[in-house]
Amino acid sequence: MRLEGVGRRYGLGGHWVLRDVDLEVPPGALLRVQGANGSGKSTLLRIVAGVDRPSTGRITGRPATAYVPERFPPALPFDAHGYLVHLGAIHGLRRTTAARRAAEWLERFGAAGHARTPMDELSKGTAQKIAVVQALLAEPRLLVLDEAWTGLDEAARAVLDDAVRERVAAGGAVVFVDHDARRLAGEPTGVHRFADGRLTAVAESVAESGAEADVPRVVVEASGPGEPPALPGTPGYGPAGPGRIRITAPAQESDAVLRALLTADPPWHIQAVRPAQGPGAAGPEAGPGSGAGSADTRGDAR
């Protein structure tokens, strides 16, 4: 599937949440979308899932798609099994096939005991399992997961990780957002960062694979107007004086960070570039896990 020049705004005159987004989602792709809260990730995923239409641009080559929304609809007039069979039928499955797959997935997620529980009586965690199962049982060629791990217990999160791997191994594509930067770390075939309505492909950084303490880092100090531009990779950053920020990035990403600053409109000025003195000396903005007072990592940390 391909998105070309996709834009979305809510209402005429509303601000553009997505602007000119191009995205290729080939079979077998595992794509992570990240960005700050409210940057437009859910808007993009709804469009990728086909439950919302872009205001501009076009989408071609949509495969059979299933979607786990960020918020699951409450109080549906079914029990869990009935709901899953119903959704399976909507996905084009025979009812017997849907019923068999629903039972298998409920078992896998440790929720078989809730098959006959009315939907509006399910706990939040079990309801989230049902939300995930309705998408998985369709064996979609494109699976779109918006924070689908949130609310699941640890065992169920691991089941979902495996289910994603199985979809990809079967040639399906998976597009996901998750607030945990370590989710499926090292496995995505593409990582895309959202900022200012625009989507930029970034290499998955070492920081996201949990090995950030061992990589050489570079400290960049820069000054400029307003908000700093979107930076590639997963740099940490924080204030370094009025109108000035200090960025700590893996050395391999530092060229890209400098380029982003210098080519911003208006451009930022580079005040200093130096190697960080070991992982602990990179400053409080060293990135994920650097503790209280750490700066935003420009990722989807919450």
Ligand SMILES: Nc1ncnc2c1ncn2[C@@H]1O[C@H](COP(=O)(O)OP(=O)(O)OP(=O)(O)O)[C@@H](O)[C@H]1O
């Ligand atoms: N149905 C809607 N009507 C009007 N504005 C909306 C609607 N949905 C989203 N928005 C706005 O679009 C912007 C992006 O929202 P979106 O939920 O896509 O971001 P997000 O990155 O997924 O956020 P979060 O990480 O908090 O879930 C926000 O300013 C939001 O208020």
